[in-house]
Amino acid sequence: MASDYGPASASPGILRPPIVYAGAILLGLLLDIAWPLPFVPRALGRTAGGALALVAVVLFVAAVKQLRTAGTPVPGDSPTTVLVRTGPYRVSRNPIYLAFSLLHLGVAAWVNSWWLLATLVATVAFVAAVVVPREERYLEERFGPIYVDYKASVRRWLPAVSIGKLVATAFLLVSIAVLIARLGCDKWRGGGFRRDGPEMPRLREVLTLRPGTSVADVGAGQGDLTVALAAEVGPSGQVFSTDIDPQALEQIRARIAGAALRNVIVVQAHISDTSLPGDCCDAVVLRRVYHHLTDPAATNLQLLRAVRTGGLLAVIDFPPTLSWLLPWPPNGVPRNRNGHGVAAGLVVDEVTAAGFALVNVIDDWPGRGPLESYCAVFGKPERQMRGHDE
Numbered sequence: 001m002a003s004d005y006g007p008a009s010a011s012p013g014i015l016r017p018p019i020v021y022a023g024a025i026l027l028g029l030l031l032d033i034a035w036p037l038p039f040v041p042r043a044l045g046r047t048a049g050g051a052l053a054l055v056a057v058v059l060f061v062a063a064v065k066q067l068r069t070a071g072t073p074v075p076g077d078s079p080t081t082v083l084v085r086t087g088p089y090r091v092s093r094n095p096i097y098l099a100f101s102l103l104h105l106g107v108a109a110w111v112n113s114w115w116l117l118a119t120l121v122a123t124v125a126f127v128a129a130v131v132v133p134r135e136e137r138y139l140e141e142r143f144g145p146i147y148v149d150y151k152a153s154v155r156r157w158l159p160a161v162s163i164g165k166l167v168a169t170a171f172l173l174v175s176i177a178v179l180i181a182r183l184g185c186d187k188w189r190g191g192g193f194r195r196d197g198p199e200m201p202r203l204r205e206v207l208t209l210r211p212g213t214s215v216a217d218v219g220a221g222q223g224d225l226t227v228a229l230a231a232e233v234g235p236s237g238q239v240f241s242t243d244i245d246p247q248a249l250e251q252i253r254a255r256i257a258g259a260a261l262r263n264v265i266v267v268q269a270h271i272s273d274t275s276l277p278g279d280c281c282d283a284v285v286l287r288r289v290y291h292h293l294t295d296p297a298a299t300n301l302q303l304l305r306a307v308r309t310g311g312l313l314a315v316i317d318f319p320p321t322l323s324w325l326l327p328w329p330p331n332g333v334p335r336n337r338n339g340h341g342v343a344a345g346l347v348v349d350e351v352t353a354a355g356f357a358l359v360n361v362i363d364d365w366p367g368r369g370p371l372e373s374y375c376a377v378f379g380k381p382e383r384q385m386r387g388h389d390e
Contacts, residue, residue, distance in 0.1 A: 081382030219289030300354035
């Protein structure tokens with residue numbers, strides 16, 4: 001039973017938790033508009049944000065249903081008449097605030113904003129330090145030993161989870177991720193290309209690949225894309241497979257021999273020289289290679305020379321991933337990369353500066369699961385007259 005003594009409600013005044021959370025979300029959105037600070041790849045953020053928001057809504061509805069079934073008011077500024085210990089209240093003393101926090105986190109992930117994460121931390125700290133202790137004092141005065149027993153048996157936020165353990169685990173995971181990224185970011189180019197995967201149909205359309213096409217795979221790596229292109233253009237076509245790594249070229253030669261391909265020419269490239277012949281290709285593709293270029297201006301001029309007039313260049317790459325966590329670009333690349341990857345806007349500026357014309361930027365390119373990837377497509381325009389007709 002409820003006592004007739006003590007405060008009239010658990011959350012008097014205007015700084016009630018729903019208002020605090022709503023204000024924090026609004027503040028985070030305004031700060032993000034003024035100064036965007038993303039922290040996850042867009043596709044991953046949308047997926048995680050949607051899932052978190054769904055969990056938050058389900059948890060909130062379940063908690064409110066238990067309060068209404070018990071006949072006690074939901075708003076914290078009304079007197080609590082019954083101590084509810086069923087439903088989500090069996091495992092958390094504050095499931096509604098937990099739902100608010102999950103919703104806030106979901107919005108932060110969906111919008112992809114560091115500011116929303118910062119306002120979430122501030123809000124949770126305020127609720128944990130001010131709101132929850134005030135409500136616990138209220139409930140202890142109102143329900144006495146019943147609430148003391150409940151408080152001792154059910155955790156404040158999450159069941160059987162220590163905040164210290166959560167922080168330690170998060171720190172360990174972040175440290176491992178940073179170490180792996182630091183050790184491997186200079187060499188890793190992502191997953192291999194699969195001819196039966198989702199990229200090939202789109203690449204075929206983008207580069208108008210057909211039998212007889214001459215195409216170059218620049219930075220071919222293990223040769224997955226080279227082999228796929230060779231099958232795509234057929235015996236009447238030609239594939240130039242380039243790389244600066246002699247070991248990679250040996251792997252490519254072995255794969256070509258194993259597949260009995262006679263339409264592939266293996267080319268030893270250099271740091272700022274593709275070594276491709278002039279006007280050799282109808283199309284050139286760089287797949288997850290551009291962000292490794294140490295002299296993109298020189299390389300782009302080499303690519304322009306290799307592409308035939310009216311031909312196409314496709315740059316498949318990704319923006320810096322988790323740049324706040326993985327701030328190290330590959331060795332020797334321009335300082336404006338800001339992490340492992342390269343923004344599509346930088347690619348467009350650099351490639352068009354060499355003389356290519358932008359055709360399209362496809363920002364939902366497949367091949368990296370939930371991680372963001374794009375394909376920037378350029379054309380080599382007709383040569384312009386350098387004077388007036390006489």
